[in-house]
Amino acid sequence: MKKLVYMLACASVIFFTACSSKNKSEKEDAQLLMQDSTEAAAPQRMQVSDVKATFTFKGKEYQSSVVRRPDESLPIVKNEQGEKFVDNRITLRLTSGGKQVVDRVFTKESFASLVDAKFMKYAILEGLVYDQTTPQGIIYAASVCYPQSDLYVPIKLTITADGKISMTQDEMMEDYQTDSID
Known part of the structure; x- marks a missing residue:
């Protein structure tokens, strides 16, 4: 029984960690996408x-x-x-x-x-x-x-x-x- 509770607890931690890192990763990807599209819209310039x-x-x-x-x-x-x-x-x-x-x-x-x-x-x-x-x-x-x-x-x-x-x-x-x- 202890083993089952331990496995469920581990599975829960892994599940919540995966969900929170996925959300974090999706947020980072969205921010990068917005940043890239913003940079693409900005005029390009040559170096000094x-x-x-x-x-x-x-x-x-x-x-x-x-x-x-x-x-x-x-x-x-x-x-x-x-x-x-x-x-x-x-x-x-x-x-x-x-x-x-x-x-x-x-x-x-x-x-x-x-x-x-x-x-x-x-x-x-x-x-x-x-x-x-x-x-x-x-x-x-x-x-x-x-x-x-x-x-x-x-x-x-x-x-x-x-x-x-x-x-x-x-x-x-x-x-x-x-x-x-x-």
Whole structure:
């Protein structure tokens, strides 16, 4: 009889523990599901980056700093699937001999004259990087792109020794054929 009572008591404890842990587990799963769906609804953002470079142009040493930050104050971009993305603001600082040559903030709107308005509506400013120096100036490459895709518009910035900036749409990669995309 004692053995039967003991087994019933153990079974009861196991049953109540299983029920309470199941309820707890279901609650945790529900919370995670709600958290995941909340996070999925939140706009996605790129990481902050701060890239520094030092180079020589026309016999002078230059220091470059390019800082990319997601900017909540810019309009949110949606892709065809309805996913939301925070656009970026990029600050370019270029100095030489302790003097400021360039201190400029770029958004995708900075390149509106070079990028088709329809493309611009669904695109973000992805990046800006130092490329090289040429006799014409210091070259940076910028890209305005569809988020999380390979579709982008390459832009070439040329900066003169006195800080004047000119921008042109750069050539697409040779392997990229726009007429082959249907």
